[in-house]
Amino acid sequence: MLVDFRPGLRLTGKNAVDITASVTPVLEAVAGTGGDLTGVRVACDWIQYRDNFRDVVDVRPVMASPDPAGSPGAAPPPAGVPPYAVEVAVDVRRSGDIADLKELAAARLRDGSVGRVFLEDWCPESASCIWRFNALYWSALALWEKAVGRGYEQALPGGESDARNQAAARDLITGLFADWDLLSATGALPAELYVAELGVGNGNQARVFLDEFRDLDRAQGRGYYARLHYFMCDYSQHVLDLARETVAGHAAHVSSIPLDAQRPLTALGFLRGRVWLLYISNVYDNLPTDEVAQLGGRTYLVQTRAYLPQAAAAELAAGVSADPAELPALVRQLLRLGPALLADAAPAHIGGTEPAVRFWRQVWSAIRLEERYVPLTGLDLYPVAPAVSGEALRPLLESGADIRVQVSNGAVASFVDSIALLRPLGKLVCHDLFATDPQDYRSGFRGPGKYDGSVVNWVNGILLAHVGRRIGFEVRYEPFRHRSGGHIITMTAQATD
Template identity: 70%
Template sequence: MLVDFRPHTRLRGTQPVDLTASLVPVVEALGEGAVDLAKVRVVSDWVQYRENFRDVVDLRPILHSAPSAAGAGGAVPVPMGVREDDLEVAVDVRRSHDVALKELTASLLRSAPDRVVLEGWGRGSESIVWDFNALYWSALELWEKATGRGYEQALPGGESDARNREAAHELIDGLFAVWDRLSESNALPDELYVVELGVGNGGQAKVFLDEFRKRDREHGRGYYRRLHYLMCDYSQHVLDLARETVAEHIAHVSSFALDATRPRTSLGFLQYKVFLVYVSNVYDNLPTDEVAHLGGRTYCVQTRAYLPAAEAAELAGSVAATTEELPALVQKLLRLGPALLPEVAPAQFPDVDSAVAFWRRTWSALRQEERYVPLLGLDTYPLTPVTGGAGQIPLSGELLRPLLESGADVRMHVNNGALASFVDSLMLLHPFGTLVCHDLFVTDIGGYRTHFRGPGKYDGSVVNWVNGPLLAHVGRRRGFDVAYERFRHRSGGNIVTMTAQVRD
């Protein structure tokens, strides 16, 4: 048996975790169960997100072959000297003291719990949790009306660090320094482009534009007159709010509803013209797979969304349906949205408010099963469908090798959506341009071995930390220097600033 207790920092301090209470009952249940203890892993995490997709104890099968579409196992070459585990038992230490841990683990080992499964097994980035995520942003106005608060209030502290004026000053001064040098050599374009991906309610854009105009008046070069600020977001509702926020600068602002994973689809006319691509709290909200290197073998983490039986029965009863009808109702919700759901299912949803209530309750109850499936080879695993443009080398899973094989066992995010967005955004940058991103970055692979990094739930959306070493590795392969540092303008918090510039 291999025991991996990750929240080791919580074993000390004023309220230390009781290691015995959170681990021994699980080991006792395993010892009394019919499992091969030599092929079991016990992994303990501190799941900091109070709303998440996990139960207190989860069992994750570790498959020895990759299942095909027809259900037959596909043989995977097994390297010599690997550890062939069969099962991982995952424990959330934060919630474990509230349950009878031994009895719960023993029950799971005896039989599969009763669940209403909403989808088949697949890669994490393909799960319906991302359909829920997309629905949240497309129907945000209805969600906010039901909750009585704006989505930014769900962020730690109730607002985004993007609004920090000192940070805006720093960005603007950096732009002016670049533009001054280019102007002196008559190389500065007439039109100066800045792109923001994920504008929120426009607070960041307003801070930036207000300070830009003020600094430009002091600077005296007339850069504000030439500025084009492009606000980009998935949600048209968010863009409409943002345009109201920056109304006094509207002559310099354009807005684009786009998929953040493919910004060049809408902004291709700006290729190599943008001096600043600004991103804040977007990458952590884009679809991602997880991969793992365990005992010498590499696995993809497959997921399957479900509703626990008790919650499913209560949810079905609330809309005069059976539990067997729930998967179809959920699919209709995701396909049509709550505004149209009453038209196709009036017996269950007499009005839009009842459809929104069903959406919110389903999201709250939603959980994910997980299993490890061996990869046939990293070269066969596509990190993202985006290749970075004509003539670019496709993003192969081989890019993961130096990170996965960097030491002890590790499980980490691939951040497929963030990676696609990052690569596509680099193609927009002027040779003297910069990409700046504030987000939840893991800056060292060791961070995946010691802390839980998602997924969690922020209001109605999904949040995962971003694999910083992977983005830096990909950026360097494309000729960019990528650097990380703690957000300078606020103490505490987990936000990290990433910058990417063409290598000198």
Template identity: 70%
Template sequence: MTSSLLRDEADRVYLEEWTAGRRSCIWQFNALYWSALDLWEKATGRGYEQALPGGESDARNRTAAADLIGELMAIWDRLDKVNALPEELYVVELGVGNGNQAKVFLDEFREMDVRHGRGYYERLHYLMCDYSAHVLELARETVADHSERVSTLALDATKPRTALSFLRGKVFLVYISNVYDNLPTDEVAQLGGRTYQVQTRAYLPDEKAAELAESVSITVEKLPGLVDKLLRLGPGLLVDACPANFSGLDAAVRFWQDIWGALRLEERYVPLEGLDTYQVTETLTGEVLRPMLESGTDVRMHVNNGAVASFDDTLTLLHPYGKLVCHDLFVTDVDGYHTTFRGPGKYDGSVVNWVNGPLLSHIGRRRGFDIHLEPFRHRGGNIVTMTAQLRD
């Protein structure tokens, strides 16, 4: 982010230069939301789950958890029969939120294990992973009853292998819900036979910027610099760094929420010179986008760079009989991009974009996995479940 004020004829106060969607400062806002969730929720009086599709997380659904655990136990029984079941039974969850999913899973698992009678609970290692230390602490408290079976790991979900490489080929279940839609993404478009990248830049409408600057006793010119400080320090340290601008923590949190509420994105289309020159992730080039971009009609779609990197990395962690299960807002075919706006949008202080299901499926299949996308079975609504399992 720049600290200088940029303006153009449109009377907007810019918070950054033109950039690819995944590099926009909106992702710093997103990370700040999860790291200072307690402050945000205290100010709004609402928990983050109320902003999720349908007002609660499908991660809490007991029947869904029981189905999954039943499948796992059946696989373990079969492996055990031929002496191929490892002693340690690993389950990884990425992006744990308040830990409710982990709790439902672990409660259900313990009960089913008693009925099943094979002692799998004692061998279970449930790894809760998130990039927010605050969220991990919340989740740890939620599953305190299972503390012997649970570890927490601070990691970036876009690079799970950096912290989890010791689990390569060992994980029986990777569970992810409402996280891929929350990871940084670019957008690309195919228009009239040419490929474009959609670049964005965050701005505040002039009038709103003037109000916000006045509320913290600075000039509009200084506003982008103060926003930059907020994103680097968080509201708590911002009060210490700028006592002349904030009377206390509540004022700094209000400033954060007001800036986020006013922030908008401007966009432009920049020609992409060859898909092979565009890096989707460190290891995948834009060539993986070709089947969707060249499907016949003009289209604009998400690249979901963060989700693609996460997914690609995660597949390497799976045991040959392991499974990845992901509940999220998936677009299930390219046509889905023709009909409806798919983000970026705001969920309270966080960012949401629908996830490009055909792209993830294409990448998974190239890696030798069967990929299925189907509407979440246990509740109506927009949520789709993606599963990935090594092809027989």
């Protein structure tokens, strides 16, 4: 048996994790199964997100073959004896408080899936319905915020977005002006100056940028503001409308573009090679991702399936006069139609928009992800993003001991697509939660977690930098300069020549 205790730093200090209370009972339950323990992996995490997709103890099969059904023509399983057969995952933030942790772990090991109501079949995490919940949250944000009585920013780290930090915007604008002054002196500065922001939220980032830009320009008398055009891009029309109101004072300089941040070129193709600044904050961590792992020298894709635990499903079903077995269909209707129309489609269960929002929030709160590890037959056959093969993950996966990482498929796709918009001197600036060292994955939990109705995963900065280098971009990371103590990192990407 191998015990991988990732949050090592939590073993010391004032509120140190008590291993005897939070891990030993799980090991006793594993030993109590009487089975062969050589293939057991116990993975201990400190899940910092109070709302998340994990149970206190989860049991994850480690599949020997990529095709459990063994269908003819399927890729052959890797040669040799698989190192692990099962992973037992423990959230040590909560496990020490469970009265009978050993019995809970034993029950999970006997058959943890009993009574669960599944909302989907096994799939890579990026294809899970949790991402449709995420999109629903941004499209029906007003209904959610009204129901919870607070804005989305309050769920972000620090309670507000660093995107509205004036000093950060000023730094960025000063850099732009310096580049433009040089070009302007030789008459080489184009007439129109384009900036694009992906994932605009309530528009505060855009407003701070535009206010600072106008004020600095006025003070310096360069006339850049008159030439500026700012493209606010998002996939939620509601968010775009909200942002539009926030920047009403700059209306003549702003366009709103509905687009998927994973494929910005589809809508912004006309700006190819013309953008000076691509500005992104707290969006990459909100884009779909898979997870892959290197365990005992083999590479696995984490497959997931969303479910409602038995007790939560019973309570939810009772609240909407339904049988638990009817919940998956009701959830599918919610995701397809949104809460405002759900009552019309399911009048026997939902009495209006308010009950529909309540149902939505309760389902989201209850949703968990069951996981299993499925062998990858070759990294080259696993697509990270269009035109980016899984081979790009090899340096990270082979960087040492067992490791499990986010692939950040959506962020990589967005990055590769959007940098084509940049001018040769243009840059992409992104404030977000980044893992920038392989050790980040071996020492802490990087997602997924829930921020109100949305999903958060730390972004694989190591992979982004590697992908950037391969296509001629230098990617740099530094802690967000204008607030101390947070986890936000600023990524800057610029062409190397």
